[in-house]
Amino acid sequence: MSSSSGPDEGATPKLDVAELEELEEQTPEEKALGSAAAGGKERRGWITAAWAAPGTLWLLFFLVGPVVMIILVSFWTPTLGGFEKTFTLENYRTLFGSDVYWDQLKDSFFVALIVMGACLLLGFPVAYFLTFKVQSVRNQVALFLVLLAPFLTSYLIRAVAWQYPVMGREGAINQVLEKLGLINEPLEILGFSRLSVTLFLIQLYILFMITPLFFMLAQVDRSSLESARDLGASWWQSFREVILPQTAPGIVIGSIFVFVLSMGDYGTTRIVGAGQVASVGTIVQNYVGGIQLPIAAASAVFLVLAMMAGVFVLLRFSNLREDL
Amino acid sequence: MTGARWSKWALAAYFVLFTAILYLPAILMAILSFQGTERLQFPMQGFSGHWWQSLFDDSIPTSHATEIRSAALTSLYLAFLVGALTSLLSLSLSMAFRRRFPADGVLFYVIMLALMTPGFLLSLGTSLFWQFMGKDFDWPGLLTPFGGLAAIGTGVVWGLPFGFLVMVAAWNRYDVRVEEAARDLGASSTRTFREVTLPLVWTGLFGAFLFGFTLSWNEYDRTALVIASGELTLPIQIFALTTGSVIRPDLYALGTATTLFILLVVAIVLLFFAIYVRRRLRAAPASHEVQVAEELGEVEGLDLPPETAAGGARAK
Numbered sequence: 001m002s003s004s005s006g007p008d009e010g011a012t013p014k015l016d017v018a019e020l021e022e023l024e025e026q027t028p029e030e031k032a033l034g035s036a037a038a039g040g041k042e043r044r045g046w047i048t049a050a051w052a053a054p055g056t057l058w059l060l061f062f063l064v065g066p067v068v069m070i071i072l073v074s075f076w077t078p079t080l081g082g083f084e085k086t087f088t089l090e091n092y093r094t095l096f097g098s099d100v101y102w103d104q105l106k107d108s109f110f111v112a113l114i115v116m117g118a119c120l121l122l123g124f125p126v127a128y129f130l131t132f133k134v135q136s137v138r139n140q141v142a143l144f145l146v147l148l149a150p151f152l153t154s155y156l157i158r159a160v161a162w163q164y165p166v167m168g169r170e171g172a173i174n175q176v177l178e179k180l181g182l183i184n185e186p187l188e189i190l191g192f193s194r195l196s197v198t199l200f201l202i203q204l205y206i207l208f209m210i211t212p213l214f215f216m217l218a219q220v221d222r223s224s225l226e227s228a229r230d231l232g233a234s235w236w237q238s239f240r241e242v243i244l245p246q247t248a249p250g251i252v253i254g255s256i257f258v259f260v261l262s263m264g265d266y267g268t269t270r271i272v273g274a275g276q277v278a279s280v281g282t283i284v285q286n287y288v289g290g291i292q293l294p295i296a297a298a299s300a301v302f303l304v305l306a307m308m309a310g311v312f313v314l315l316r317f318s319n320l321r322e323d324l
Numbered sequence: 325m326t327g328a329r330w331s332k333w334a335l336a337a338y339f340v341l342f343t344a345i346l347y348l349p350a351i352l353m354a355i356l357s358f359q360g361t362e363r364l365q366f367p368m369q370g371f372s373g374h375w376w377q378s379l380f381d382d383s384i385p386t387s388h389a390t391e392i393r394s395a396a397l398t399s400l401y402l403a404f405l406v407g408a409l410t411s412l413l414s415l416s417l418s419m420a421f422r423r424r425f426p427a428d429g430v431l432f433y434v435i436m437l438a439l440m441t442p443g444f445l446l447s448l449g450t451s452l453f454w455q456f457m458g459k460d461f462d463w464p465g466l467l468t469p470f471g472g473l474a475a476i477g478t479g480v481v482w483g484l485p486f487g488f489l490v491m492v493a494a495w496n497r498y499d500v501r502v503e504e505a506a507r508d509l510g511a512s513s514t515r516t517f518r519e520v521t522l523p524l525v526w527t528g529l530f531g532a533f534l535f536g537f538t539l540s541w542n543e544y545d546r547t548a549l550v551i552a553s554g555e556l557t558l559p560i561q562i563f564a565l566t567t568g569s570v571i572r573p574d575l576y577a578l579g580t581a582t583t584l585f586i587l588l589v590v591a592i593v594l595l596f597f598a599i600y601v602r603r604r605l606r607a608a609p610a611s612h613e614v615q616v617a618e619e620l621g622e623v624e625g626l627d628l629p630p631e632t633a634a635g636g637a638r639a640k
Contacts, residue, residue, distance in 0.1 A: 045425070052420035055413045055484070056431060062477035063438050066449025073452055126342055129335040143339070145594075150346045152586045154542035156562050157579035161349035203346060256440075264442025293452065300445045307440075 074297035091298035101299065109306060111194065112262035115201045119209040119258045120251065122202070127213035131220075144214065151207045162200055205261050209254035216250030217243070248317065256314050263307050350583060357576035375574040379581065388565060392578060395561035402547075402557060403540040406479035410536030411529050413480065414487030418495055418528075439485035443545025450478055475557070478546040483539045487532030494528025527597070534593060541586060558582065 228238040544559040
């Protein structure tokens, strides 16, 4: 990710940062002889390594270490107090053998898929509105901030706020529906159910879908859109042939975010599902509470594998590296 | 064309509806925090500031004021530290990425892994990892008032990908020629970095800090299993209140209060940013700031020296 990537059209060529660094670090002999003679490249390598070091060490210690640890523990034997380091496949065998576990894994997976699809369908018009129908960039940003504000609050708060005042038996939705005469009794299903969990997750993570879409839609080449219209394409045709392909990376990224976050979510299902709607996260938590750490680790590992499978499939839809 | 106008209004209506639904729970919660009784839902039975009072005054019987206050302070400390560290580490990592280096692809994916790893998994892994190392979560104790390098660590890991991406965007706008100019004028690397480079990317640093701060303030999953005993963060305290005891409207007051707090922080920050940018533009605009101002539509009405205006008009 160097900061220059080839000459700008018509502008003076920017010096590559690398060249710049080299020039700056050359001794008079090097300037005369050329940098290869004096090992200029090694100096540059040191500096880059020094910059990368703190962050890399931090990530190794706080991210890679824990993840590796989980993988290891999932292969160790549980004991009364925790675990001992004897290799075993028993944890995985127990998981694979458990119907309950498979059911809940499938449930999590499908809920995540539904949430992802819904976020895409519901969020796309919002992003489209902001990029194509709102004129000045300043207004776009302002409206985007308006959308952003609710997401700054803790999701626990939002879970509680959603659960009781809105969805509860005597919450806003039920009361409005009753007053309108559409129902006679409060809809219980709005309460603690898979439906409520799904709805909650949608409104919780939808901004993670809208944001990449917003950025990609903003970069859509308007002139190609105009040409399509000039050539007589209908709105739907120009959407499908021009806008959609150019937005694809955004769709994929947004979908990956929402899918991963939904599958990995556990605090919400606790409150919004009141423990009646299980997710793999709840399962892991229960195992941890019962100090069956190796099985907890194994189910966590498996969850991540399931997640990675989903992400892998999603990545098939767009070659991200070249498009970004 | 009526077709286009219709679609604009339809989409606008959708947008308004969408935003309203998004804000609905928070608004309802704020209203209900003034509930006259212990009732959690509508209709309101009376109007009372009682719950707000019990938020601050622990002489009231069902109040959790002391725990809430200490949890809030803990959260605040943690959020500041996490924000600052996120900012620093985002800066150093993105500086490394200004050019290619061996395994830069791997490092990039590790950074993205920080984004994708589910919170509870990280929490669990960290707690296992530390037990394995024989350290408890107060290690190294000396570091902070509330101990807990682990909590800081996982918090930063969550904020780092966001801060990193913000910095990458900042570097994208950055014009290396300004550095070159400084070097030509004889400045050393350190001086160039401090007086030229840093000020030009400070917006990215600030964005990274904001991300770290807000993400940490609201974080539950990642801190849940790694917090030192006796030192709860606000989200954890809230969770305990929702699952451990009877839920009362004082929780609504708490929720509204924390929401207002974070909104206030962000609003103040944005205000400072807007004022700062305007003032800099009047004084001595750097070309990238002119670019930002142009994009925000703020260039009209400012007297810019002709050269900078030309520099700012360079196509993105």
